[in-house]
Amino acid sequence: MLQRLAATLRRPAAAPLAAAVRCISSGSVDITIPLNFWAGKRWTSKEKCNKENVYEPATGRVLCHLEPCGAVEVDEAVEAAKSAFGHWSKMSGMERARIMIEAAHIIESRREEIAEMEVVNNGKSITEARLDVDSARLCIEYYAGLASTLAGQHIQLPGGSFAYTRREPLGVCVGIGAWNYPFQIAAWKSAPALACGNSMVFKPSPVTPVTAVMLAEIYAEAGAPEGLLNVVQGGQETGSLLCHHPDVAKVSFTGSVPTGKKIMEMASKGVKPVTLELGGKSPLLIFQDSDLENAVRGALMANFLSQGQVCSNGTRVFVQKNILPEFVEEVVKRTRAIEIGDPLLDSTRMGALVNQPHLEKVLSFVDQAKKEGATVLCGGEPFVPSDHKLRGGYYMTPCVLGDCTDEMTCVKEEIFGPVMSVLSFETEEEVLQRANDTTMGLAAGVFTRDVMRAHRVVEHLKAGSCFINNYNITPVEVPFGGFKMSGIGRENGQVTVEHYSQLKTVFVEMGDVDCLF
Numbered sequence: 001m002l003q004r005l006a007a008t009l010r011r012p013a014a015a016p017l018a019a020a021v022r023c024i025s026s027g028s029v030d031i032t033i034p035l036n037f038w039a040g041k042r043w044t045s046k047e048k049c050n051k052e053n054v055y056e057p058a059t060g061r062v063l064c065h066l067e068p069c070g071a072v073e074v075d076e077a078v079e080a081a082k083s084a085f086g087h088w089s090k091m092s093g094m095e096r097a098r099i100m101i102e103a104a105h106i107i108e109s110r111r112e113e114i115a116e117m118e119v120v121n122n123g124k125s126i127t128e129a130r131l132d133v134d135s136a137r138l139c140i141e142y143y144a145g146l147a148s149t150l151a152g153q154h155i156q157l158p159g160g161s162f163a164y165t166r167r168e169p170l171g172v173c174v175g176i177g178a179w180n181y182p183f184q185i186a187a188w189k190s191a192p193a194l195a196c197g198n199s200m201v202f203k204p205s206p207v208t209p210v211t212a213v214m215l216a217e218i219y220a221e222a223g224a225p226e227g228l229l230n231v232v233q234g235g236q237e238t239g240s241l242l243c244h245h246p247d248v249a250k251v252s253f254t255g256s257v258p259t260g261k262k263i264m265e266m267a268s269k270g271v272k273p274v275t276l277e278l279g280g281k282s283p284l285l286i287f288q289d290s291d292l293e294n295a296v297r298g299a300l301m302a303n304f305l306s307q308g309q310v311c312s313n314g315t316r317v318f319v320q321k322n323i324l325p326e327f328v329e330e331v332v333k334r335t336r337a338i339e340i341g342d343p344l345l346d347s348t349r350m351g352a353l354v355n356q357p358h359l360e361k362v363l364s365f366v367d368q369a370k371k372e373g374a375t376v377l378c379g380g381e382p383f384v385p386s387d388h389k390l391r392g393g394y395y396m397t398p399c400v401l402g403d404c405t406d407e408m409t410c411v412k413e414e415i416f417g418p419v420m421s422v423l424s425f426e427t428e429e430e431v432l433q434r435a436n437d438t439t440m441g442l443a444a445g446v447f448t449r450d451v452m453r454a455h456r457v458v459e460h461l462k463a464g465s466c467f468i469n470n471y472n473i474t475p476v477e478v479p480f481g482g483f484k485m486s487g488i489g490r491e492n493g494q495v496t497v498e499h500y501s502q503l504k505t506v507f508v509e510m511g512d513v514d515c516l517f
């Protein structure tokens with residue numbers, strides 16, 4: 001394990017390797033080895049043009065260079081996946097499960113190393129990165145468990161004839177990921193795909209190319225056939241080559257709504273099924289009979305995980321008028337206390353946003369909110385850590401906006417940063433109408449002690465993932481996905497098997513052919 005990491009990273013000459021492996025520090029990592037992976041090996045890209053810098057958000061340093069894959073490399077990766085599909089799809093569910101469980105064990109043993117690389121490339125706190133690695137592992141374990149349960153039906157027909165159904169894999173699936181949960185997204189897509197007997201070519205976001213390759217290597221080390229999970233690097237051109245590829249059977253995408261629409265359009269040319277996990281502008285409803293302590297905790301969890309860069313975040317926090325002052329006082333106090341800084345430190349609760357343009361975009365939403373009449377109750381400013389090496393990092397103070405109204409940009413548009421908009425409401429009917437008044441429908445939450453109200457409200461919320469008295473909980477056994485423009489299909493849970501397999505019906509005649517001619 002240590003050797004593999006040593007090969008992955010080039011450290012400053014003075015740093016003793018063993019010590020450096022045990023405690024990566026922000027600003028100390030350079031990645032020089034290739035980040036593409038297919039047919040069981042890492043590959044450099046043949047396309048030397050359009051090289052892009054990949055940054056370390058905590059420091060603003062260049063971490064590595066990304067060379068996007070072109071048509072030749074995409075073909076090679078798809079070819080490798082086709083070849084692996086030939087072996088993998090013929091294995092029994094139990095045989096596939098054994099390899100997936102082994103991959104989960106390797107992830108467990110390399111938890112810290114993977115989490116550290118996620119932090120270095122993404123900027124989130126090490127505490128959260130560890131949980132993401134755990135979620136990836138659990139997802140692989142969960143689908144390994146389901147692999148041997150895939151089965152069809154037997155249907156008795158007249159005269160002793162019968163039919164049966166077979167649940168078959170689709171073939172080579174493509175996964176395209178966003179930058180906010182790089183390792184976890186790769187696992188959430190590959191685990192159900194592989195459990196169903198498919199192979200996969202995964203394209204991470206060009207902003208966070210590092211950890212998906214580690215997952216591909218882990219499957220290979222666990223005994224998967226060469227080419228089972230392949231990683232090609234690149235941006236929209238590489239993604240579009242994958243979506244249009246004639247040997248690709250399905251595309252599963254996580255990212256923004258505008259890109260999701262393009263993916264669907266491209267896939268439609270080949271009548272390929274898509275799974276789309278897109279953005280949100282989710283509501284969180286806090287009624288006056290809530291347990292206030294839990295409601296405040298829920299609002300913080302709904303807004304500030306991963307520096308607010310979470311698709312399911314409940315950024316429209318509707319608070320019933322009577323408890324608004326108390327709620328705001330407590331939420332602001334706790335937001336001010338969030339420890340911002342070096343994401344590799346255990347004490348840090350909020351790291352750096354993913355890159356400079358994104359930080360500027362989030363800050364401009366705060367400026368716009370002020371212009372439109374919202375009150376900044378705390379935060380919303382660039383943050384410069386005292387540690388000198390972090391001064392080029394992309395930090396901001398988490399922000400709570402008060403006096404918000406439904407028409408404001410901060411309430412209508414997805415900010416994808418640590419900005420909570422607080423709104424006041426009076427009645428259940430009113431808040432439901434306002435909560436549903438959006439083209440998105442990824443998630444929604446309600447805090448109340450009234451059990452009847454909780455279920456009534458949830459029934460009327462137009463969102464794919466609803467939370468009662470909690471928020472942003474994503475156990476892998478539970479389906480996750482959106483209504484309306486937040487997406488199509490689901491990730492996690494048993495239902496996802498249906499999105500990565502197809503049903504074949506076999507009719508069996510036991511008598512003579514009843515011919516009309």
Ligand SMILES: NC(=O)C1=CN([C@@H]2O[C@H](COP(=O)(O)OP(=O)(O)OC[C@H]3O[C@@H](n4cnc5c(N)ncnc54)[C@H](O)[C@@H]3O)[C@@H](O)[C@H]2O)C=CC1
Binds near residue numbers: 176236238239262280
């Ligand atoms: N619903 C969900 O589960 C999640 C949704 N998101 C959404 O993702 C967005 C942020 O992530 P970004 O990476 O900026 O999104 P994005 O849509 O810009 O990019 C996502 C991925 O699509 C690729 N891509 C871009 N254009 C493409 C094209 N024309 N053809 C094929 N691939 C293309 C990118 O290279 C990247 O890998 C937010 O809006 C957020 O809400 C993020 C995480 C989870």
